[in-house]
Amino acid sequence: xxxxxxxxxxxxxxxxxxxxxxxxxxxxxxxxxxxxxxxxxxxxxxxxxxxxxxxxxxxxxxxxxxxxxxxxxxxxxxxxxxxxxxxxxxxxxxxxxxxxxxxxxxxxxxxxxxxxxxxxxxxxxxxxxxxxxxxxxxxxxxxxxxxxxxxxxxxxxxxxxxxxxxxxxxxxxxxxxxxxxxxxxxxxxxxxxxxxxxxxxxxxxxxxxxxxxxxxxxxxxxxxxxxxxxxxxxxxxxxxxxxxxxxxxxxxxxxxxxxxxxxxxxxxxxxxxxxxxxxxxxxxxxxxxxxxxxxxxxxxx
Numbered sequence: 001x002x003x004x005x006x007x008x009x010x011x012x013x014x015x016x017x018x019x020x021x022x023x024x025x026x027x028x029x030x031x032x033x034x035x036x037x038x039x040x041x042x043x044x045x046x047x048x049x050x051x052x053x054x055x056x057x058x059x060x061x062x063x064x065x066x067x068x069x070x071x072x073x074x075x076x077x078x079x080x081x082x083x084x085x086x087x088x089x090x091x092x093x094x095x096x097x098x099x100x101x102x103x104x105x106x107x108x109x110x111x112x113x114x115x116x117x118x119x120x121x122x123x124x125x126x127x128x129x130x131x132x133x134x135x136x137x138x139x140x141x142x143x144x145x146x147x148x149x150x151x152x153x154x155x156x157x158x159x160x161x162x163x164x165x166x167x168x169x170x171x172x173x174x175x176x177x178x179x180x181x182x183x184x185x186x187x188x189x190x191x192x193x194x195x196x197x198x199x200x201x202x203x204x205x206x207x208x209x210x211x212x213x214x215x216x217x218x219x220x221x222x223x224x225x226x227x228x229x230x231x232x233x234x235x236x237x238x239x240x241x242x243x244x245x246x247x248x249x250x251x252x253x254x255x256x257x258x259x260x261x262x263x264x265x266x267x268x269x270x271x272x273x274x275x276x277x278x279x280x281x282x283x284x285x286x287x288x289x290x291x292x293x294x295x296x297x298x299x300x301x
Contacts, residue, residue, distance in 0.1 A: 002062045003215070004028045004108075006093055007069030009036055011174040012114065012166070015208035016067060017043070023212065028059050030070075050092040053099075060106045065215055068094060068113040068151070074140070078264040087143050094150045101157055112162040112214055113151040117200055117226065119144035119165065120273045124196055129276040130165075130222040138267060148222075162214050167200040167226035167275060169207055172299045177240075181300065184240050190250040192258065195234030197272035200226040203289040203298065213285045226275045231292050233269075243296040 003020055007013045008029035020027050021042055030048045031037060037045035046059035050070070070093040072085045094113065101108060118140035120128040135145050144165075154161045170177045183189045202210075202225055210225050231239065234252075241248045258266040277287070289295035 001064055002026045002028060003065045003067060004030070004059055004063040005067045005069065006030045006097070007071070007114070010069060011169060011171055011204070012207060012211075013069050015171075015204050016069075016211050019208045019212045023216075026062075028061075028063055030055070030059055048096065050089070050096045053096055055096055055100055057100060057104050060100070060104060060108065062107065064107055065110045065112065066097065066108055067211060067215070068097065068111065070094075071114070071147075074265075074268070076265075077262070078139070083139060083264075087146065090143065090147045091150050094147075094153075098150075098154060098157070101154075101159075108157075108159055110160040110162070110215065110218065111151070111154045112164065112211060113147075115148050115151070115163040115165045115222070116140065116144045117165045117167045117224065117273050117275045118271070119148070120275060122197075122267075122271045122273070124198070124272050127274050127276060128224075130224060130279050136271075138271065139264065140267070140271075160218055160220055162219055163222050164207075164211060164214060164225045165222060165275070166207065167202050167224070167230075167273075169204055170201055170295055170299055171204040175204075177299060180236070180240055181244065184237070184244055184246050184248070187246060188250060189237055189241055189246065189248050191234040191237045191252045192269045193233070193252060193255045195232060195237070195252050197233050197270055198230050198274035199233055199236050200224075200230040200273055200275035201236070201292065201295070202227045203295045206287050206289055209288070210280055210285065213280065213283070217283060219280075219283055223280050224275050224277055225280075226277050227287060227292075227295070228277045228281065228290050229292065230274045236292065239292045239296055240300070243293065243300050 046056040072089040
């Protein structure tokens with residue numbers, strides 16, 4: 001099988017490419033950087049520029065499944081201009097893929113797009129599953145809502161549409177975990193705000209496996225890409241300190257201070273979403289990392 005992946009060189013993309021290769025799938029990938037184009041038997045790069053509506057249509061040759069991970073990082077400061085980049089980078093990429101499929105002969109049967117648990121409202125008490133219809137009024141909630149709406153338009157092309165709502169991805173070298181680890185290593189670790197906000201995390205290996213499970217089992221609609229046991233921010237901070245054998249003695253970091261430092265982006269640290277993984281489990285998926293401590297042991301020791 002041939003799979004086309006956008007965002008293949010990012011954190012999640014690299015893990016999914018590795019899984020595809022383990023399953024003897026050929027990967028085509030789209031990149032905005034001509035320097036990142038490789039031509040190997042099972043890994044072929046193609047150039048695109050979604051803002052200019054440019055795409056090498058050879059990327060679709062023989063492709064049956066598209067995995068869309070494209071989108072600007074949410075980890076840069078959220079200026080008004082950068083908020084537009086965050087939104088448009090997600091919509092423009094999907095729009096270009098859809099327009100290309102509409103015009104070209106292709107054999108694509110399934111589109112799987114990344115999404116995010118940021119669509120769920122901030123709550124210390126709610127437990128969200130895929131049936132939840134409430135949408136966060138936050139900037140991220142609105143971005144994810146529009147992102148998913150754009151993904152849903154692919155049903156007009158008579159293809160299966162899947163969306164994986166990704167939680168806090170834990171990886172050894174990239175993403176949030178190294179940023180959490182750094183202050184803890186220097187004895188300066190502390191929870192944020194009350195520390196009671198829920199963090200629905202997932203080990204990178206399990207997330208890549210979920211994408212492949214959705215692909216192989218043709219799971220339609222929304223799937224939450226989170227581990228079965230969310231933890232609070234305090235629990236996560238304590239677990240990191242415990243695995244690293246470091247003390248935690250500083251008071252919690254006030255929300256007002258982080259808002260001053262990060263601006264609007266501070267909500268990434270303080271929003272609370274406790275999210276269920278039951279749908280994918282009931283579909284037969286088995287997690288490698290169910291609890292936070294073994295996940296951290298695997299990544300940090």
